[in-house]
Amino acid sequence: MDHLLNARLLFGFTMAFHVVFAVLGVGIPLMILIAEIIYQKTNDRDYDIMAKRWTKTFAILLGVGIPTGTIASVQLSILWPTFMEAVGKVISLPFQIEIYAFFLESIFMTIYVYAADRISAPLRILSLSLVTIGAILSAVLITNVHAWQETPSGFDYVNGEFINVNPWKAFFNPIFFTTASHVVSSAFMVGAFMTVTVAAYKMLRKDITEREYKFHQKALMVALLIGGISGVITALNGHDSAVKLHIYQPEKLAAAEGLFETTSNAPLAVGGIVDPKTQQVKWALQIPSLLSILATGKPSGVVRGLNEFPKDEWPPLVTHILFDAMVGIGALLIFLAVLGWTLKLRKKENHFPKWLIWGYVFSGPLAIAGIELGWSFSEIGRQPWTIYRVMKTSEAVTTSGNMGLFFFIFLGLYVSLTVITLLVIWYYFKRHPLKKDLEKLN
Template structure:
């Protein structure tokens, strides 16, 4: 296998693993905060118990996110020395500030985990809020480096030298805001739907006339409402992201939709796959004019096709499948959230049909899969550039050989970490089952 492809595969595997824990590490604190708010407002101690149990899950996830994130940082230096030279001189600010964001998250999560019973409700609320701020800031700051790769700013490369450096211009690059919003709302959506998954599964295994069933029912409704709301916000932000691609990375948008000819009134291709030989998207459903509207909110907008770019600058054409997977899952989750809310609040039904419950169970894994599709699409769709139109992936990669061994080692590490994480969750919550008492609920220690 090509060494550059091995470097990409090694780092890509690391990020595919880490992003699961990073996304949940941002999304779960929001759910914990909302549970604390509902407890303050309703005095229903079920919500207090939810918060105390969910924070234990957050602590386990953070315990895996830290080593996997550390591995990612080390791999950046080892596998991408050319890119890290630019990072060190131009875009190091997000990395530096992220350290303080992580300290904020870790400090107040420790306070909440170990001292929650000795804090007043308002102090607990403040602690969880600062955990949420720290986790969200960490995600935004790290993702800002990815935004910079797609819309570089704040420096020039002249005769191979980095000149005219403006770190703040690099920090606030053109896609900073839209990327920050996208990573935030998608993480909040994922955290909520994972809560919904667990609650729905527990409800399927519990008798309807028990307090435990009603406890999980509250958690399910909370997860569906929050998840559905943020899935809608993710879709709206995704529309804005497509407009940024149209403006700054037109070949990426063209590859995402399998568009080869530049044209106004461009159609949107749903489904199918892109055939590089015939230069068409086979078995797709085309919506006339929709791509032009997606790109610029007008049907007559001219969308640039792949044929206007040298073929060596084309992103891999399979990103059309990734793009459709991401959008399809996001659309389904909007529908899932709406069904959950409407069935309970509008139709006033006491319980959901069993087949609907299994859809709720699937919502969490689907949201994680949607994030994976989106992340791979975003990074692969930028190829062959590591810094768009300024540095190719080949120029940034290490010249070392023998990377296949390291790829295998890291893959084994992630498999082991994944298995251990599942076992720790099962062991902890089996030893600390949900206990509900008459008139009150007490959290597991």
Template sequence: MDNVTLARSLFGSSMAFHIIFATLGVGLPLMIIAAEVLFHVKKDPDYAAMAKRWTRALAILLGVAIPSGTIVGVMLALLWPGFMEIVGQVISLPFQIEIWAFFLEALFMSIYVYAADRLTPWMRIVSVVFVSIGASASAVLITDAHAWMNTPRGFSIANGQVTDVDPWAAVWNPSFVTTSIHVVASAYMTGAFAVASVAAWKLLRKGRAEREYIYHRKGLFLALLIGGVMSLATAVNGHETAQMLHENEPEKLAAAEGLFQTQSHAPLAIGGFVDEEKQEVVGAIEIPWALSFLAGNRFDTVVRGLNDFPRENWPPLFVHTLFNLMVLIGTVLIVLSFGALLYRRLRKRDYPRWLLRVLTLTGPMSLIGIETGWIFSCSARQPWTIYHIQRTSEAATTAGNLGALFVLFIGLYTFLLFATSAVMLFYFKRHPVARELAGTKG
């Protein structure tokens, strides 16, 4: 592989690893808030147990999320020196503010964990709310830099030099709000479905006391409720994202839908594979006029096709498959969550075992959807690192030995994934929920 491909592979694998823990680090605090509020309102000790156990899981995950995030930051500087030269002058502000967001999260996480027994219920809720605010703010501020790469603002380049820098214009770039909402909502969704997967798995296991099954049914219902709402919010935001792409990144929208010819009443292509020679999506189900409506809320909206742009500026056409996979996962999660909630509410009976087996997959599906979304967003911006400003080939390092580093870090990430899973399993096996539920009434 050439140096640019190696740099992208190394950085992409680092981000793919970090995003697992970072996403759960943003999503789980919302679940803890919900459990704390329900405990305070209902006086049900099961919700207090949920909050404690989810907090312990969050602490383990943050133990990996923080150092892996540091690695990503170091790799930005080492692998993309051309990119960092511009970033340091234009969009460094959100990185600086993010330090304070992390400080807020760490401070109130310490208060919540170590002083919980000394705090009133409302003070515990306030503490974990600030944990969630800090975690979400960190995600938003880091996402801001990604959004700026897609819609760069706040500077000019004259004779190869960065001039006329306006940091706040860079921060409030056109895609910032839409992208940030999408990232945070999908993180909340993923945190909820991770809990749902575990609860469904526990309900499938036989030989447990009825007290435990009651506890896990409550956790599953709460997770499905929050996961369903957040997956729906993510889908609604997807409509706004399509409109943002139509206005600011038309090549990305065209590649996502395999649209070659500029046209009004453009169809939405679902599934299939893009055939570049035939300039069509083979095997797709087309919904007439739907893409035009998605892009501009009118069926006669003119959507620009790939042929309007130089061939060397086209994104890779496999992004159509990534886009479809992301949308499919989101749709399935909406159907599963609300379908399961309606079943429970209308039938007034336990979930059937086949449904529980399906629900155990919701957490992994959410993570796959998150990974797919990030890969789509970055790949569909190619060949640009900074859209229409700097090509990826201009941003990458010229240093050698990236292949060895790639193998080394892949091995490290694989080890850390297994190690984190082992620690999580070992800890909760040594501290079963039955011990915490003993003597309580639910």
């Protein structure tokens, strides 16, 4: 296999694994905080139990997320030394600040885990708020390096050298705020819908009592509310992302929509497969002028096509499928959230139909798939560049060999970590069933 492809597969697989723990590490603290606030406002002990049980899950996931993040950072240095040299010279600031964000998150999570019953209600909420803020900052700071790769700034690149470096200008690159808000809202969405999955699965158990069903339904409704709101924010932010792509990465937007010729009143291609021979999107639903509206704000806006760019700088055309699948999943999850709350508010449903609960069971894995597709779209859509229009991926890769061997070693490691994580969570909650926590309330 090609050396560059090996390196990309190895790092891509590492990040695909780590991103699951990373987004849950942002989304679950918010769920814990919301449950704690509801408990303090209503004195409904069900929400106190939710907060504590979700905290145990978060602690386990955090324990796995830390080493996977460490592996990813080590692989960055080993696989992409030229890129990391550029990072060290220009955009190392987010990595330096992220250390303090992680300390904030871990310290106050420790306080909540071990002292929640011994501190006042305001301090409990403050601790969880700082955990959530720390998690958000960690995600924003790390992904800011990715944002800089997309819109590099804060330096001059002359004869292969980075000069006149301005680290703060690099930090606040043109898409910093767009990327930051998109990452946070999508992480909240994933955390919420994974909570929906667990609650819905428990609601389908044949031996569940009415008391347990009501508990899980409460968790389900809270998670659907947070997931739905986060989904809408993510969708609105996606529009802003389209505008930024039009300005800063027009060939990426063109590849995402299979647009080859520069045109006004550009249609939005929904579905279909991009055919480079005919330069069309086969079997797609073409919505007139919508791409122009999304990218420029007006139907007559001109959107640049791929043929304006050298063919060796085209992003892979598979980005169209990745983009459509990501958007489709997001729309479906928002629909499920709205449907659940509509049924609850209009019909005062105490029991959802089984087909809908099964839909909620699959919502969490779909949310994970959506975040993976989004990350893949962003990374693959930037190719062939590691730093957009500054450094190609082929220029950043290591010259060391044995990439294939390392791939299989890490594949085995990640499979093992996944199995161990699931077993630990299963074993813990088997030993601490919900029934025991509910019995303590009586």
